[in-house]
Structure formats: structure tokens, C-alpha cells
Amino acid sequence: MNAAQKGTTPRKVLVTAGLPYSNGRLHVGHLGGAYIPADIYVRYLRMTGAEVRFVCGSDDHGVAIMITAEQEGKTPAEVAQHYQKLQAQDFAGMGVSFDIYSGTSTNPYHAKVSQDFFTAIHDKGYFEKQSSRQFYDEARAAFLPDRYVKGTCGYCGTVEQNSDQCENCGKMLDIDTLKNPKSTVSGQPATIRETVHWFLDLSRFEKEVTEWLDRAELRDQTKAYVRGLLGTGLVKRAMTRDLTWGIPVPLDDPDAQGKVLYVWFDAPIGYISNTIELEAKRGHDVAAAERMWQTGDDTEIVHFIGEDNTVFHCVIWIAMLSAVGTMKLPKGVVVNHYFNIQFPGKEVEKISKSRGTAVWVGDYLAEGKDPDALRYYLTSIASEKARTVYKPEDLEQRFNSELADSVGNFVNRITSFTLKHCGSNVPLFDKQLLTDTDRSFDDALNSSFEAVTKELEAHSFKGALEAVMEFSRQCNRYVDEKAPWTMRKTDMEGTKVTLAYSLRAIHALGIMLSPFIPTAAAKILSAFGREADKVAWTDAVNFELFGGPLSQPPILFQKMGVVKGQ
């Protein structure tokens, strides 16, 4: 029974997943890094009866999209919208159940919310207006971020070095020590110009960040990493940029002319504006949507991000929210590691768009492959400790042996056996006939359910999935020990106990697997005439199943790469 049914106030949770940058499609790394874990958590929460909002959208501003647009002869808005749509398709195909997938350039509320946010911090006096010297691309008439500038190391003379550090001598380079700077965008020499920007001095929020760090739900590694950052001291960061694509800096100051908000300033605010857009689309009060993000509201906010976003979410975003003063800090930030990738016969390498070492979600789906297989695999390899390796062959192998052979086959063998020998209902049985084996199997179900729940609450999705899979192995052991195919010849009543308990386990597997592999889980639940979206999490152990309807579910997992006749 969920909270709504009990008449109590449901737990309110707002889950965000890091905004993907809309200058490309999604690959498996994106999914495993933030979106699948977030979706698992959200699906679980929904089943517990919590009032969940799952908010995401594309991050559309910034230099990279401008450059893509220049190269493709499009406007930045066109580029952003093109990829936003494709990303939305990929997410939908993978069963990532966002309540909204908007975009920072299309969301009608985003610009104002971002500007108000900036103004609020400005009014509090936290911005410092400072002049600095930046590389400038005369050909494009635009300032250049450091990563688009290369030049000669001023210390050792090595050519073609990135503007921040020389690969040869290891010395740090800056605007004065990089010689013969060149724009990698236009290929023309980069000049240097003075420009004014608004800086947020993060060191002023060390106390807030530190206190938040102590109480926030973060993985130990994340905490250690952020503590390390705090230990070395926080710095000032410019929150504005000289670009034509972005949200205008909302100040009357003439120096603010032609400047936009730093893309990383407006991106996380996208969580807020997307929440507002979601509520508006549902016909709800916009002000109430904003309040979810403010102090005094009991909505829990949890961010899911990839490891590269740690600094932004655990330091800068916390500082930004603290600076505004009326904003609530997130309850948790779930940081996931990247994956490396290894294709058959090759070395382990990074997932890279330019080097072609990526598995694209769109391609995977276009090949007709099972989204559940990818969801399962990504979850099962996602170590909370270190980067792990995505291997396409491994996905297939794990899917076949763990899902098809262990879970799928168990469901199939029990349902077909029951339907053949006991009719189309979950058998009713005499409780007097329960044996120790049955009782300990029942204990295993209860303790597995508790373990899975605990792991999910702790955002340990790999651990939760392992606990479910361990239970599925126990199911096979249980049936093997009870051997109903032998027992039915002499003891039909005792056989019914085994089948009823096995079916109860299958039903529970259907529930516990729902967050991870929703399509297959829905098939399992359909065998009992149940609709997946009407099933409560605690039904895994509480639902009165015995005597209920039973039908043969479709094959849950079609094995991959199996050559017939050999």
C-alpha cells in the first residue's frame, strides 16, 4: 500500500539528471553515467507512492554549439533543437521516463528564471566586476575560450600546444606564456583583448559548501573529492561570457552589452525552469513549482550527474544557490563514473566521438536490440568506485546468461508447468504442507526485498540489481530442490505449494526488476493480470497472489547472437 492509499502525505521528490549538451547524440556512456541510474531511482520512487518529478532537458547554450552551427551553416538554435529532438527520441527508446525533456533555448521560462537568478545574486553584492585579457579571433570577431587556442610553449618552444599546459615540458601556460597563439576554429592568429566580466568568488561560500557536504547524500568518493577541492581553496569564476548565443546578462551596465550568462551558470538553472515548464504544462501553479526549489518546502531534490559535473554541482551550484539566499540546497547528488570502452580485439579506450569509439544509443535501438539489455548491462557494470569498461560482447553474454537463462527461463519453466498441470490460476494450497525449504525460501524473498529496497534508497543501483539477481538464482535452486516435476506424480497438493511459492517469487521479481528493466518486468506482471503502473513496490511481499489469475507471459528475453542449428 502506498502513501496515497493510506491517506498520508506522500514523500515529494524532484529528481534531475544532468542536462546533455545539445550538439550531439547520446552514447551508452551518457546513459550509464546519469540517466539510467536516475530512471531506476525514479521508477522505484514512483512505485513507493512518492510524488516524483523527473526533470531534464538539453543544455543548449555555449561556444561549442555556436561553432557547430558555423560549421554546418545553421543557427545555434537549429543545431540545439535538432539534437534535442534526437536525444529525446533516444531517451524515450531506452525507457528513460522523464516527466519533461525540455531545452534551455526552447523552454519559455528559462531565460527569465536565469536572469532573475543572476539579478538576485547581483543585488546581494556577490558579483565582482573585473576586467581581464582574453584571446580573440579576429576572423570570427569573437572571443575564444582557452580550449580553442593553440600555440607555442613559451618555455620550451614546443609547437601546437593547448593554451593551458605544455605536453612536452609540463609547465602551465597562460595568455602571456603561450606564444604565437592561433584559433583552432578559424586557423587565424589569436589576438588579445580586454574584456569585462562578472565573477563569483566561490571562496565566500566555503562555509555553506562545507556544511552542505557534511549532511548531503553523496558517495564517499564524491565527498572526499570535494573536500580535497575545499582544502586547496576555492577561486573566483567568471559567470558571464562574450558570446552572441546565450542568455543576455540582465544588467543596465553598458559593460554588460553583448554579454551572456556563462553556460554553466544557466544550465543548472534549467532544472528549475524545466520544473516550472512541467508544472505549467500540467496546468499547475507556476509559483508553486518555483517554491519546490526554495527553502521551507519539503520536496527532496536529488541530482544525478556524471563525474565531470562534480565541481559544478557540488561546489558552484551550491554556492549559486547559497548566494541567492532563498534557495534550498539539494538533498543529494549522485555522481557516477564514466565508462571506458573495449571493442573486440582492441585495447581499452575512452568513449570518444571524434575517434569513433562510442556506441550510439540511436544505433543500438535502430538495430532492434533490447533496451532492457543495455539498461541491465550498464547498471551491472557501473562500479561506484572506479571507471569500468563497456564491452559489447560482454553485454550480449551477460544478457544471455543472467537475464535470459536465469530469470527468463525460471519464469518460463514455472508458468508453463503450472498452466499445464494446475490450470490458469496461481494455485491455492494447504498451509499445513509447508516445509522448511518453503519457509526459508519465503525468508529469502523477504530479506532480498529488504536488501534491494535499502540499496535503492542509498542510490546503490548496482548493488540493488545484484541483490535481485541473487534472489533469481535462489529461485532456481528452490525449484530444483523441490523438483515439482517429480513430486507431481505422487503429491499434487505438495506440488501446489512449490508452484505457488515460485509464482509468488516471480511476481516479486517482476516488481523488483521494474526499475531496472521495465519492459521485461511488465511482461512478468502481465502473467498475473497486473498492469505495471498500478503495482506498488511493497506488493513484492504483501500482495495476495494465491488463487489469482495466471497466464503464460511472452518470452522475456530473446537471446542475442545465438546461431540456430549449431
Added chain:
RNA sequence: UGCGGGGUAGAGCAGCCCGGUUAGCUCGUCAGGCUCAUAACCUGGAGGUCGUGGGUUCAAAUCCCACCCCCGCUUCCA
């Protein structure tokens, strides 16, 4: 340099925070069993100096120190 993380059987991981049964699990592999089932399931075996060297302790994968190797903190990227 600095900060953070990792180093456990052929592969991938858990355990480490809060030291203590024969160091677990998955996959692979070898040998049996079963036959209800998606050529699946079950049982058993082989396979590990828990990065290296010290230290603390009755006892260390687990705590402490030193060192070695790999990765991230810069990268189109989650």
C-alpha cells in the same frame, strides 16, 4: 608537484569505513546430476603470495607508515 580514486583467481567485481569462520560473487572453465524450462537449471572441482615492503595486534584484504603501478582533476564528450 598537489588533490581524489583504484590495484582482490583467466575476465569483471564485492568485502575494507566498524580488524576475527575454510577471502565471497558473476562470467568463463572442468566433472557430475536433473529433464519442468529459452541447448536451460542444480551440485561439485580447479584456479588467489588480497600491488610491494615494513609496523600495530593473539589475529590484517580490512588499521598505520613508506614505496610502486594505473586512472581522473586539461580533452568532443555522462
